[in-house]
Amino acid sequence: MPEVGSLKLIWHGKEVMANIANKVEKALERGGNLVKNEAIRSIKYDPKSGKWYWGRSGRYYQASADLESPAIDTGSLMRSISVLMEKKGTEIAAYVGTMDASKHDSLYKPGVSLILEKGFGMKPRPFLRPALAKMEKQIVEQFKDKTEGKATFDNPGDIGL
Numbered sequence: 001m002p003e004v005g006s007l008k009l010i011w012h013g014k015e016v017m018a019n020i021a022n023k024v025e026k027a028l029e030r031g032g033n034l035v036k037n038e039a040i041r042s043i044k045y046d047p048k049s050g051k052w053y054w055g056r057s058g059r060y061y062q063a064s065a066d067l068e069s070p071a072i073d074t075g076s077l078m079r080s081i082s083v084l085m086e087k088k089g090t091e092i093a094a095y096v097g098t099m100d101a102s103k104h105d106s107l108y109k110p111g112v113s114l115i116l117e118k119g120f121g122m123k124p125r126p127f128l129r130p131a132l133a134k135m136e137k138q139i140v141e142q143f144k145d146k147t148e149g150k151a152t153f154d155n156p157g158d159i160g161l
Contacts, residue, residue: 024143025085025092031139032083032094038131039096040078042069056107066123069130070116076101076108077116081128096128 048071050063055073064071072078080098087093098113116125 021090021092025087027142028092028094029083029085030142031135032085032096034135034138034142035096035128035131036081036083038135039069039081039127042127042131043072043078064125066125068125069127070125074107076105077113077127079105080108080113096132 046069048062048064048068050065050068050071052060052062053073055061057074059073061073062071070077077098080101082097082099084095084097084099085092086095100110101108102110115121117128118124119126
């Protein structure tokens with residue numbers, strides 16, 4: 001022991017790591033929701049310049065042109081966009097994409113979102129990758145100052161200088 005006094009530092013590792021993991025998971029989920037909301041916003045509000053059609057919805061609508069976000073016909077694409085959180089051991093992931101809503105939405109066609117995003121057999125109408133690119137800085141902000149640790153002193157008055 002030092003002559004001047006003693007100071008005991010205690011690292012609360014398990015508590016700190018659990019706190020960090022919880023904050024990271026929340027930040028990932030917020031980031032996923034930023035992408036989801038931006039994708040929906042682009043489908044709903046970005047201008048479209050494609051041809052006019054009678055849609056499956058029974059209404060006349062303007063389709064999207066090459067490289068524009070998809071136009072709304074039935075709205076099932078927007079309703080299918082979701083965020084899925086997954087934990088495997090110490091790994092936490094947020095997946096943003098479309099789910100197969102065909103069981104709940106008779107107008108939803110499985111696979112259409114992939115065709116629109118990637119453009120198989122046509123020019124793409126991406127909505128997820130541009131949303132991720134647009135929200136990148138805001139996603140990074142979700143992680144700033146979210147992982148502060150915790151340490152305590154045992155006998156803080158016993159420093160004795």
